[in-house]
Amino acid sequence: MSFSDLSEDVLALLLRRLPDFNTLAAVIRSSKQLYSIFNAHPNSIKRKIAGSLCGHSDVLPAALRVVRADDNSAKVVPPQPAPEEDMLDIPMTRAEAELLDQFGTVVGSLEDLYSWRHKDRTSPISRLTPLESIRFKRGIYRFWLYCECYAPPQYDDGEDDSVGAAITGAAIEYLQSFAMDDCFEVAAAAAFCAELYEWNHRAYDPTSSEVPSGSFFGDHTCLGPQHILEDYRRVYCSHFEGAEDSGFFWESFEQVATRFKLKESRDDKLAHAIIVQNVSPNDSCHRCHAVRGIDLWGSTNWPLLRGLVSPAELRTLLPGHLPQNRFETTALLQYYDAELWLSGLTRSKADEIMANMMTELIDLSVDTGTDAWTQDGWYCLDCVRELLKQRLWQWWYAKKREAGKPEQVNCWYGWNCRT
Structure with missing residues (x-):
């Protein structure tokens, strides 16, 4: 059976199944037969495609x-x-x-x-x-x-x-x-x-x-x-x-x-106006065992942390007097790209920076006296902050050494304080 042998009802159904209006415009321009069918049922075809664009x-x-x-x-x-x-x-x-x-x-x-x-915290797709x-x-x-x-x-x-x-x-x-x-x-x-x-x-x-x-x-x-x-x-x-x-x-x-x-x-x-039930509502934090359900953080949703642990808060999680050390905190936030809007970086780049930082923090080689963290673990926000308190400064120190930065004197107050 050739295309021209298909009934008008079948061809109209095919037009209603098209994904968007640009495709519809291209298709009806390609065939006089399809153009005639569209002109015979314009509202029902456009309404069906419009419903698909809206989701339902x-x-x-x-x-x-x-x-x-x-x-x-x-x-x-x-x-x-x-x-x-x-x-x-x-x-x-x-x-x-x-x-x-x-x-x-x-x-x-x-x-x-x-x-x-x-x-579902494991999937960035609905x-x-x-x-x-x-x-x-x-x-x-x-x-x-x-x-x-x-x-x-x-x-x-x-x-x-x-x-x-x-x-x-x-x-x-x-x-x-x-x-x-x-x-x-x-x-x-x-x-x-x-x-x-x-x-x-x-x-x-x-x-x-x-x-x-x-x-x-x-x-x-x-x-x-x-x-x-x-x-x-x-x-x-x-x-x-x-x-x-x-x-x-x-x-x-x-x-x-x-x-x-x-x-x-x-x-x-x-x-419950929209969601009937969350995925794994009884999941608990791998470190403190508090039941948090959807409010747990791990490898699949690290990018969302940027809006929960702000750049300003990130500085406060450094130990000692480092939060007041503008030289160190400015350099840290520049690495973190706290002003992505100014540099014109994309959302995907922001997500990549956040995910890489958290992955490297967990993989960091540190003294055995600190808590154990795993890449497949799920942690509540309080424990994520504890991870940052324990390892952020060590991670930043390692990053500076990787970049060949000169090592400064271990001053009790901060770098180059002149006291």
């Missing part, structure tokens, strides 16, 4: 809602974004298809990170179940739209507070449009974006070990999922002038959540 057809309405709000420069969609159920009735434009492809890549990358941090994946993507798109519509103004111009009250009222109305489970999906997505923003903040700042208090990280999620992911990839942390103390998202969510009749605590409901 159940996610598509939420994704289209974001795409169609993206060109809204006012950042407020009056009075409410069009309902999700209406999205599929509107023909999709080429520009919208391109944005779906672009945004789908963003959400897919966020899902990989979410899974790595909350589902291990969410199909249902968990739908929940995550749908929650991210809905939170993304919230950011597009209800972010605070970047600068307070002192105008009438009624504008802010109107935005808050619209934000609450938006969240009230969702059923309870869907609303908690949005909140779980918002919580993850806050977590990722905090990761960026710690990984980026090589000078301060102080952690902002209150709702600082949650407030800055108004930047939106795409912006926060871009910062993660650059090892950077953007600041939004109007975000601080804005109560972004969570004040509105709290007002909506109080109306739900929960059979469990709000925190428990939020913790």
Whole structure:
């Protein structure tokens, strides 16, 4: 049987199975027969491909809602974004298809990170179940739209507070449009974006070990999922002038959540809004034996440590007076590339630096009196810090010798202190 002998239904099915719109455009240009079939079923074919780009057809309405709000420069969609159920009735434009492809890549990358941090620490690629994946993507798109519509103004111009009250009222109305489970999906997505923003903040700042208090990280999620992911990839942390103390998202969510009749605590409901069960939730630290589940660190997730043990904290883990020795700490942080955003290094390079350092720390030949550490071990964050306290200075000393640096006098205060 030749290609031309295939029925129209079969060929239409093949077009619906194409991976993206660029492939679709190339295919229908290659054959008059396929072009005619596409023209006969344009909406169903585009809708199926769009659903694949979003991860699932159940996610598509939420994704289209974001795409169609993206060109809204006012950042407020009056009075409410069009309902999700209406999205599929509107023909999709080429520009919208391109944005779906672009945004789908963003959400897919966020899902990989979410899974790595909350589902399976052994895999940087998503291990969410199909249902968990739908929940995550749908929650991210809905939170993304919230950011597009209800972010605070970047600068307070002192105008009438009624504008802010109107935005808050619209934000609450938006969240009230969702059923309870869907609303908690949005909140779980918002919580993850806050977590990722905090990761960026710690990984980026090589000078301060102080952690902002209150709702600082949650407030800055108004930047939106795409912006926060871009910062993660650059090892950077953007600041939004109007975000601080804005109560972004969570004040509105709290007002909506109080109306739900929960059979469990709000925190428990939020913790299980996306993931049903983690992989190996009862795993314990190989050194102290504390049960930490997903919160263990080893060879497959060393790169994530950069946002937990900040460059500023790294200096404090050196012994004696070395943390105050700017000559040594500056050289150490330059090796660690604490300012990756300035040097323009890629995320993959940052991950490589972090993973190599931890691997070399564990492999370091040291006195037998210290703790034993293994490459296949899993350690809690407290024990990782203990590893750094025990071996970071020895590792740095070995690195300097490898580089042929001259050995300085073992001064009690620090290098070249002139006392």
